[in-house]
Amino acid sequence: MLCTNCRQHYADGLMRCPSCGQPAPASWDILTTVYPPQDDIIKSWLESCGIPVILRSREGIGRVQGLSIGPLAEVRVMVPRDRLSEARELLAARDAQPPDEDQSRE
Numbered sequence: 720m721l722c723t724n725c726r727q728h729y730a731d732g733l734m735r736c737p738s739c740g741q742p743a744p745a746s747w748d749i750l751t752t753v754y755p756p757q758d759d760i761i762k763s764w765l766e767s768c769g770i771p772v773i774l775r776s777r778e779g780i781g782r783v784q785g786l787s788i789g790p791l792a793e794v795r796v797m798v799p800r801d802r803l804s805e806a807r808e809l810l811a812a813r814d815a816q817p818p819d820e821d822q823s824r825e
């Protein structure tokens with residue numbers, strides 16, 4: 720999680736920033752559902768644009784090494800509700816780029 724105030728990274732799921740006390744965004748919406756490594760790529764892309772991101776795996780089991788494709792590897796990319804439209808635009812802008820490392824997509 721990225722603090723919206725001091726931009727400190729802290730553990731997902733905390734209610735407020737341990738550094739400055741800024742409350743974590745109250746409501747999160749699912750931006751998209753992807754498979755690794757797309758989750759990390761999207762997370763770093765959005766965070767570099769200043770949008771906090773939470774990644775939630777389907778079963779809450781976190782990343783399982785060696786299980787890269789399949790229903791259990793599905794990851795929900797969540798952003799604060801008030802940043803959802805902005806995040807969608809950023810994601811669309813990124814998807815409009817020519818494919819580079821993302822060769823598996825059709």
Ligand SMILES: [Zn+2]
Nearest residue numbers: 722725736739
């Ligand atoms: Zn903070």
